Amino acid sequence: MPPPTLPPAAPAPVSAEVRLAYVLRHFRLAYPGAPDVAIGYASQQPRVAIADLSTGFFDGNAPHPAAPHWRAWQGRQVPFFFDNAAAESLLIFQGNKAIIAADIISAAFYLLSGWQEYFSSERDRHRRFPYGASVQQQYNFVTLPVVNYYFDVLKTAVEHVSGQPLHPRRWGSQQAGFAAFISHDVDNLRSAWKAPAKAALKQRKFGLFGKLLWQHLTQPDAWDNLEAVAASTAHHGAKSTFFMLPSAKKAPNGTPNADYELTLDLERRLQNLRAAGCEQALHTPLGTDDSYEALRNTCRRHWSLAMRGNRFHYLSWEPRQTATLVNKVGFPFDSTLGFAEYFGFRNSYCQPFYPFDFTSSQAVEFLEIPLNVMDATLHHPNYLQLKPADILPALRPVFAEIKRFGGVASVLWHNENFDPANTKNGPQQFHEIMTHLRQQGAAFLTGGEIWQAFASEDSAPNF
Ligand SMILES: [Zn+2]
Structure with missing residues (x-):
């Protein structure tokens, strides 16, 4: 219905x-x-x-x-x-x-x-x-x-x-045969302690609960790890693109947005990460994919993030509206279009592309860098439940297709899944994926770099 x-x-x-x-x-x-x-x-x-x-x-x-x-x-x-x-x-x-x-x-x-x-x-x-x-x-x-x-x-x-051979696009300064776009939606920075604390309460282990609460109040949370995430990505010669979620208010139906505020202290940390080559873009909150007013207001308040690109929280995307609205506010690129339920190709295409706006019957101006692999898709009660050892074997053929056609392998790994306590779709599985992409010769590029590669070459009129 x-x-x-x-x-x-x-x-x-x-x-x-x-x-x-x-x-x-x-x-x-x-x-x-x-x-x-x-x-x-x-x-x-x-x-x-x-x-x-x-x-x-x-x-x-x-x-x-x-x-x-x-x-x-x-x-x-x-x-x-x-x-x-x-x-x-x-x-x-x-x-x-x-x-x-x-x-x-x-x-x-x-x-x-x-x-x-x-x-x-x-x-x-x-x-x-x-x-x-x-x-x-x-x-x-x-x-x-x-x-x-x-x-x-x-x-x-x-x-x-x-009588002339055609060659697929090459990527980055090394003219690699395909690219990889590694991104992290930052939904949570403060909630690592919650699940173990809840479990302790349920099991009536009040001593343990007290200890966890004390740690939460006095020590940084295990998910407050953006610098460690950037270091893990840099270990493989890549640069992270962080999508920052600037709303801690729940949606009217109770679905959470961020568990943190964009404080001055956090801004300073983001600045340092940028200086180290990372990129930050906007992770638009719930309720912005089908409301121009809500989307425009978020962009106005967080223009320095919005001008670098966007992904909608929960991969929210109303097919009858969102492309039109995103085009109107003018993000350079978006990277929302993947199926949450399955890895692969939502538009059956492994290159960035210009979505079609059905209301005007022409291509939009923003570039879509489609999302191929999200960590939650691989292991989540509502999605797949792959065993850790089955994750890379499941993804290898997808990456091989992308390499074959000179496309972009877009991988989303939430910062919370760099917590060593996550052994299902955690840091080890990320490491295996990155090792594979590197061995296959991917050029690791940020969202902005991928957009640049298209913006400089595609001067065609907007059909
Ligand atoms: Zn999100």
């Missing part, structure tokens, strides 16, 4: 030209320097001709198209929406032209734009679009960046007709 406050879907028309321009812009961002070959629907007689198979889908408001047709591509089974299953060959070369039998423009647009989220009225108890309502869950491809596979088909076609 949709929550009673869900705004109605009121999209502007999405024409074939808009879809084509939106998708090709991202294709050219994925392969900088790609030759300017005419790519389009067959009726336009381009050199790379794509079958037009959307059959009015984008004139309607159904959240999901017909089931995809699975094809083998580069050793993977890949789901193709808007495909002609009767066409045996996906890609045909005719002289210096190429014909693609599946409508990969429509399929890429469908996934990248978040069409399913906009038109679905399913929301979870935090009013988010649930993984359970997604095509990624229905057809089991959340760990496959399907849009990158579509682009790989297109790349092969462009290489054939142009």
Whole structure:
């Protein structure tokens, strides 16, 4: 059931030209320097001709198209929406032209734009679009960046007709084959003592409770650890991006925001962390993803954080509003779009991208650095319950896909999960992930550095 406050879907028309321009812009961002070959629907007689198979889908408001047709591509089974299953060959070369039998423009647009989220009225108890309502869950491809596979088909076609090889984006000063974005949402700095103190009370161990309370009042909390977090990340040659939550007030339904205040003392510590190369951005509190006023007021009060980027607390994101609101307040980048319930690719894409604003039928101006892996997803009563030894093996294939297409591995590890008492999704599991990413040759970049890499190259108009 949709929550009673869900705004109605009121999209502007999405024409074939808009879809084509939106998708090709991202294709050219994925392969900088790609030759300017005419790519389009067959009726336009381009050199790379794509079958037009959307059959009015984008004139309607159904959240999901017909089931995809699975094809083998580069050793993977890949789901193709808007495909002609009767066409045996996906890609045909005719002289210096190429014909693609599946409508990969429509399929890429469908996934990248978040069409399913906009038109679905399913929301979870935090009013988010649930993984359970997604095509990624229905057809089991959340760990496959399907849009990158579509682009790989297109790349092969462009290489054939142009005679030039295309190369994926390179990252950082070392021109690495892929990037990693390591971030920490700072929700809690003062609450490490609470769970053990509660347990002591329940077990009527009043002596232990008294000791824990005394420690809490006289010593720093184990979660008050931002410098230690930065040191753990720096140990792997990376720099942390901290998302700071500037509200200690609970949401009206009782869901907590921060357990700390942004005091002058904390500001000073953040300054020192910045001097050491870390970055800080805004972690917008509950209730800001669907209210322009609330979002704007938070940004005004915390402009120095807001101007560096954003992620919504609880990964709150109302698909019918948030992209429009974020665009209006003007964050350079956002990094909210991942499924809390499962690691992988919410928009089936492993590169940063410009979300689609359905109310204006064009791309937004802020860059989305999608979130692939959140610590809580891996072990939480509401999400997965992976054993510690199973975490890295589960993630390795996801990182391999990102490396394959020159994307960004975005990993969120909350500062509270650097507490050595956490042996489920704690510092040891973070260390294993970082060691793996380093061995694979990732360039570790902050959110701001990733945004810069796009801002300097993409001078294309806003379609
Ligand atoms: Zn949070």
